[in-house]
Amino acid sequence: MSNRLPTLAVVGATGAVGSVMLDILSTRENVWGEIRLVASPRSAGKRLTVRGEQVEVQALAPEVFDDVDVAMFDVPDEVSKEWAPVAAERGAVAVDNSGAFRMDPEVPLVVPEVNAEQAANRPRGIISNPNCTTLSMIVALGALHRAYGLNGLVVASYQAASGAGQEGIDTLRNQIDKVAGDRTLGDRAGDVRAAVGELGPFPAPLAMNVVPWAGSLKEDGWSSEELKVRNESRKILGLADLKVSATCVRVPVITTHALSVHASFDRDVDADAAREALAAAPGVVVQDDPATADFPTPADVVGTDPTWVGRIRRSIDDPTSLDLFLCGDNLRKGAALNTAQIAEVVAAEFTRG
Amino acid sequence: MSNRLPTLAVVGATGAVGSVMLDILSTRENVWGEIRLVASPRSAGKRLTVRGEQVEVQALAPEVFDDVDVAMFDVPDEVSKEWAPVAAERGAVAVDNSGAFRMDPEVPLVVPEVNAEQAANRPRGIISNPNCTTLSMIVALGALHRAYGLNGLVVASYQAASGAGQEGIDTLRNQIDKVAGDRTLGDRAGDVRAAVGELGPFPAPLAMNVVPWAGSLKEDGWSSEELKVRNESRKILGLADLKVSATCVRVPVITTHALSVHASFDRDVDADAAREALAAAPGVVVQDDPATADFPTPADVVGTDPTWVGRIRRSIDDPTSLDLFLCGDNLRKGAALNTAQIAEVVAAEFTRG
Ligand SMILES: NC(=O)c1ccc[n+]([C@@H]2O[C@H](COP(=O)([O-])OP(=O)(O)OC[C@H]3O[C@@H](n4cnc5c(N)ncnc54)[C@H](OP(=O)(O)O)[C@@H]3O)[C@@H](O)[C@H]2O)c1
Ligand SMILES: NC(=O)c1ccc[n+]([C@@H]2O[C@H](COP(=O)([O-])OP(=O)(O)OC[C@H]3O[C@@H](n4cnc5c(N)ncnc54)[C@H](OP(=O)(O)O)[C@@H]3O)[C@@H](O)[C@H]2O)c1
Numbered sequence: 001m002s003n004r005l006p007t008l009a010v011v012g013a014t015g016a017v018g019s020v021m022l023d024i025l026s027t028r029e030n031v032w033g034e035i036r037l038v039a040s041p042r043s044a045g046k047r048l049t050v051r052g053e054q055v056e057v058q059a060l061a062p063e064v065f066d067d068v069d070v071a072m073f074d075v076p077d078e079v080s081k082e083w084a085p086v087a088a089e090r091g092a093v094a095v096d097n098s099g100a101f102r103m104d105p106e107v108p109l110v111v112p113e114v115n116a117e118q119a120a121n122r123p124r125g126i127i128s129n130p131n132c133t134t135l136s137m138i139v140a141l142g143a144l145h146r147a148y149g150l151n152g153l154v155v156a157s158y159q160a161a162s163g164a165g166q167e168g169i170d171t172l173r174n175q176i177d178k179v180a181g182d183r184t185l186g187d188r189a190g191d192v193r194a195a196v197g198e199l200g201p202f203p204a205p206l207a208m209n210v211v212p213w214a215g216s217l218k219e220d221g222w223s224s225e226e227l228k229v230r231n232e233s234r235k236i237l238g239l240a241d242l243k244v245s246a247t248c249v250r251v252p253v254i255t256t257h258a259l260s261v262h263a264s265f266d267r268d269v270d271a272d273a274a275r276e277a278l279a280a281a282p283g284v285v286v287q288d289d290p291a292t293a294d295f296p297t298p299a300d301v302v303g304t305d306p307t308w309v310g311r312i313r314r315s316i317d318d319p320t321s322l323d324l325f326l327c328g329d330n331l332r333k334g335a336a337l338n339t340a341q342i343a344e345v346v347a348a349e350f351t352r353g
Numbered sequence: 354m355s356n357r358l359p360t361l362a363v364v365g366a367t368g369a370v371g372s373v374m375l376d377i378l379s380t381r382e383n384v385w386g387e388i389r390l391v392a393s394p395r396s397a398g399k400r401l402t403v404r405g406e407q408v409e410v411q412a413l414a415p416e417v418f419d420d421v422d423v424a425m426f427d428v429p430d431e432v433s434k435e436w437a438p439v440a441a442e443r444g445a446v447a448v449d450n451s452g453a454f455r456m457d458p459e460v461p462l463v464v465p466e467v468n469a470e471q472a473a474n475r476p477r478g479i480i481s482n483p484n485c486t487t488l489s490m491i492v493a494l495g496a497l498h499r500a501y502g503l504n505g506l507v508v509a510s511y512q513a514a515s516g517a518g519q520e521g522i523d524t525l526r527n528q529i530d531k532v533a534g535d536r537t538l539g540d541r542a543g544d545v546r547a548a549v550g551e552l553g554p555f556p557a558p559l560a561m562n563v564v565p566w567a568g569s570l571k572e573d574g575w576s577s578e579e580l581k582v583r584n585e586s587r588k589i590l591g592l593a594d595l596k597v598s599a600t601c602v603r604v605p606v607i608t609t610h611a612l613s614v615h616a617s618f619d620r621d622v623d624a625d626a627a628r629e630a631l632a633a634a635p636g637v638v639v640q641d642d643p644a645t646a647d648f649p650t651p652a653d654v655v656g657t658d659p660t661w662v663g664r665i666r667r668s669i670d671d672p673t674s675l676d677l678f679l680c681g682d683n684l685r686k687g688a689a690l691n692t693a694q695i696a697e698v699v700a701a702e703f704t705r706g
Contacts, residue, residue, distance in 0.1 A: 152670075156509030156613035158563045158602065160539075173536060176561075180533030183526060186513075186607025192652035203646035204653070208529075210511045210604055210611055211650055212664050212678040217643050221624065221666045230669065243670035247613040247678055249511065251563055252605050254539025258563055260509035260600040262615070271574065290570050293556035297564055299545035300557070311565050313574045316583065317505075317596035325565040325600055 005033035006350040012074035013037035020336040065090040088125030102128045112341045113283040114142035131228040132334030136257040143281035149266030152243040158258040164201040171200025175207035211250040256298035296327040358386035359703040365427035366390035373689040418443040441478030455481040466636040467495035485687030487585040489610040496634035502619030505596040511611040517554040524553025528560035564603040609651035649680040
């Protein structure tokens with residue numbers, strides 16, 4: 001190993017997550033040598049700015065991975081599924097933001113604040129980045145697990161439209177424009193559904209509404225998003241028996257997922273001690289003084305890196321449970337930031353030399 | 354007792370709940386004889402329509418209760434606190450929609466589909482109507498309790514702006530108008546807060562946001578709304594040891610509260626049997642086929658009477674728990690309708706004669 005800075009490829013540089021990734025990479029110094037930008041042939045030749053420099057986008061092909069040390073994938077599942085192994089074969093460590101490999105037992109699922117050590121354990125040369133909903137809470141839960149021993153979670157989500165990509169954002173904006181100004185909507189049955197126009201990626205109107213669905217239908221009425229929250233939380237925390245019930249609901253917010261969490265532990269908990277454990281945890285900010293309206297909301301959290309935690313209460317009827325409300329930007333920590341952090345853990349292997 | 358139809362007084366006839374009450378009373382035949390409308394001196398002399406007839410509003414005074422059999426109170430807590438006992442002294446049965454008497458051990462808290470028999474047990478001559486958030490779920494939970502024996506609830510709410518009265522509705526409408534058309538809001542920190550204008554009764558922006566707060570601050574960080582869900586559920590179901598954790602969150606919806614509920618029981622549950630028990634329960638509609646996007650949402654439920662239940666799943670890691678998503682119109686079943694139903698239970702005592 002040398003002191004040369006490692007080479008990075010960003011596959012999917014032109015997408016919603018890719019754009020935030022370029023912003024994040026531009027704030028980092030002395031981590032990466034060359035940064036190569038890759039997307040579909042449609043985007044080849046486009047120029048994007050990263051670290052203040054214009055870089056030409058290359059079409060995805062095996063050769064783009066030559067001499068690459070780390071390759072990030074911010075692309076749809078099926079593209080990752082085909083191409084992350086190609087990058088790994090050519091010697092790059094693939095860090096994948098899609099759902100393609102998350103539950104593969106030979107692929108670690110990494111959140112650096114919680115299980116950074118798992119990044120080194122990658123028999124396939126691939127590391128996965130968790131789903132954004134799981135990421136919005138898992139750093140805080142990791143800190144509480146270390147303090148009290150987590151054994152159960154009941155989660156209800158308040159998920160932003162941008163979790164459904166740029167199409168989700170555009171759909172909600174258009175719907176809000178259509179319902180604005182009408183003083184009768186929302187008071188009588190049917191009006192909102194008639195007024196919003198296109199439903200886009202959502203199965204019901206999202207403006208002036210909430211929609212108890214995200215993802216695709218899985219067994220016994222569960223949505224794929226709800227199963228991801230369960231299965232990924234278990235894998236990241238290394239808790240194969242963790243009891244998890246999640247109900248995932250889309251709300252008319254552009255970006256930043258919020259979660260109401262009822263967390264059960266092996267030991268009795270204390271709200272003040274929990275606040276201290278959370279405040280001391282890297283990547284977590286405690287905002288919890290209802291007397292001064294101090295609690296996290298998506299409108300205030302969007303654009304920031306940490307997980308924000310508020311409304312921390314010991315359950316009245318169960319001294320081993322805590323009730324919390326959390327917010328995290330689903331495009332930053334929920335996607336690009338965590339991927340960048342994983343890649344930096346790998347980069348450190350190269351530069352430790 | 355005679356066959357004469359009983360006389361009703363509606364105190365607070367000019368308010369948000371009172372207006373819905375007049376609509377509901379207009380759909381009822383052969384329940385009430387005279388209907389008297391009462392409000393503050395500010396409204397005395399106004400004419401409102403009920404059952405197709407114009408009725409003059411009277412200023413609240415002891416004499417308005419003369420010869421009244423049932424007096425409904427749709428007024429602020431402090432007005433109920435003073436005047437419901439006056440009505441009772443004058444021989445009327447007071448049915449109160451405020452929070453003034455709900456936890457009084459000498460006042461029954463009644464949901465006719467769940468505990469109608471409690472209406473007869475009223476030593477003070479007063480019957481209370483539950484809080485709207487509790488009412489949005491309790492009819493469905495009553496049916497499941499009869500089937501399986503309820504012992505625990507974890508609730509996360511998605512509460513509509515109209516729960517904060519007409520001021521809440523107006524504030525959300527104005528905020529939606531202000532954020533409409535702006536394609537940058539919600540992507541960067543702070544923008545939404547700067548754009549929405551007046552916060553009205555909410556402690557943070559509600560348009561393009563969710564706000565984890567409803568009511569006033571009580572001990573240990575709980576909101577009054579969260580404690581109402583716990584204490585009123587216990588009282589209505591007659592379950593003094595029911596474990597309840599609620600997190601109450603306001604969402605940018607005009608009317609109809611939604612709830613994500615994780616309910617734990619004494620016995621193993623089955624999702625299909627639970628669906629059948631709910632479908633058979635009066636006042637409950639099951640809407641649960643995610644394959645065809647069939648689940649309740651506030652936009653579709655507003656203006657209807659029942660509690661709508663969907664997303665019924667047996668918890669994967671606990672065969673004694675169910676996960677559900679419920680919607681109920683907070684101004685109908687959540688307020689005026691349940692009060693009207695209680696009053697009709699009492700009216701039946703008179704007409705049974
Ligand atoms: N949105 C979120 O909150 C979120 C959070 C966590 C994870 N993720 C995951 O991150 C990934 C990207 O999501 P996104 O929201 O950024 O999607 P997006 O905006 O649709 O971007 C997709 C990117 O993939 C590229 N791409 C598509 N097909 C390709 C192909 N055949 N070969 C090469 N490149 C191809 C696109 O390039 P062109 O521009 O050339 O088409 C674009 O750069 C997905 O797996 C998603 O599930 C998203
Ligand atoms: N909004 C909900 O979702 C909801 C749900 C369940 C229960 N509730 C409860 O129902 C009650 C009414 O709520 P709301 O939303 O209808 O409130 P609102 O719109 O503010 O109406 C208040 C009513 O009370 C009357 N009033 C006020 N002060 C009075 C006084 N000193 N003497 C006589 N009448 C007086 C008003 O008459 P004037 O017009 O003459 O001022 C008006 O008719 C409250 O206790 C509330 O907590 C509301």
